[in-house]
Amino acid sequence: EIVLTQFPGTLSLSPGERATLSCRASQSVNSISIVWYQQKPGQSPRVLIYGASRRATGIPERFTGSGSGTDFTLTITNLEPEDFAVYYCQHYGTPLPYTFGQGTRLEIK
Amino acid sequence: EVQLVQSGPEVKKPGESLKISCKGSGYDFTKHWIGWVRQTPGKGLEWMGIIYPGDSDTTYSPSFEGQVIISVDKSINTAYLQWRSLKASDSAMYYCVRRGVEVTPTMREFYNWFDPWGQGTLVTVSS
Numbered sequence: 001e002i003v004l005t006q007f008p009g010t011l012s013l014s015p016g017e018r019a020t021l022s023c024r025a026s027q028s029v030n031s032i033s034i035v036w037y038q039q040k041p042g043q044s045p046r047v048l049i050y051g052a053s054r055r056a057t058g059i060p061e062r063f064t065g066s067g068s069g070t071d072f073t074l075t076i077t078n079l080e081p082e083d084f085a086v087y088y089c090q091h092y093g094t095p096l097p098y099t100f101g102q103g104t105r106l107e108i109k
Numbered sequence: 110e111v112q113l114v115q116s117g118p119e120v121k122k123p124g125e126s127l128k129i130s131c132k133g134s135g136y137d138f139t140k141h142w143i144g145w146v147r148q149t150p151g152k153g154l155e156w157m158g159i160i161y162p163g164d165s166d167t168t169y170s171p172s173f174e175g176q177v178i179i180s181v182d183k184s185i186n187t188a189y190l191q192w193r194s195l196k197a198s199d200s201a202m203y204y205c206v207r208r209g210v211e212v213t214p215t216m217r218e219f220y221n222w223f224d225p226w227g228q229g230t231l232v233t234v235s236s
């Protein structure tokens with residue numbers, strides 16, 4: 001099983017700043033299998049990035065995914081008020097099971 | 110619009126059975142895998158299993174194999190998650206999800222993701 005560790009657990013920033021969220025896999029994974037989701041309070045998660053770096057439909061350009069091997073990053077530039085949420089990375093590939101990181105909470109400073 | 114609409118919240122006692130549902134609309138239901146994800150404050154998001162409505166091919170996470178049953182009725186575009194005997198530890202929010210897929214530029218692999226997610230079904234198991 002691929003264990004994903006996200007850090008930091010909580011990130012406190014102000015609107016307009018840049019957020020860097022990290023996701024580390026317990027072993028090297030194919031980058032096509034890394035997905036990032038955003039979950040706002042009281043809502044279901046929604047996909048932001050798939051294949052480590054491909055923006056999902058309708059996702060603003062300020063969201064960028066990168067990384068390879070065991071280390072992956074979600075960068076959000078010029079934070080908007082609606083970006084403050086919890087972010088999860090996911091391994092959607094082999095070996096099963098598909099796993100999620102524990103999440104990073106992005107909060108307003 | 111592609112949508113997954115789940116059944117409403119449930120309150121059950123330990124030992125009772127339960128079947129929750131997820132109805133897909135806005136797309137060919139038989140051609141996209143449907144999965145289930147559990148969310149709890151303690152363990153976060155956990156993938157439980159996935160089913161292909163076209164032929165009911167199902168794969169379970171080892172953590173949930175034998176604990177739940179995933180099924181589908183393609184005649185009514187609906188997937189199900191079922192428990193025969195609930196435990197307090199089954200209390201959670203459950204989401205159904207549709208597999209998104211795109212072929213990679215090399216045409217040899219696939220990108221995968223979950224989208225959309227249903228609105229969630231809150232299951233509470235308490236004596």
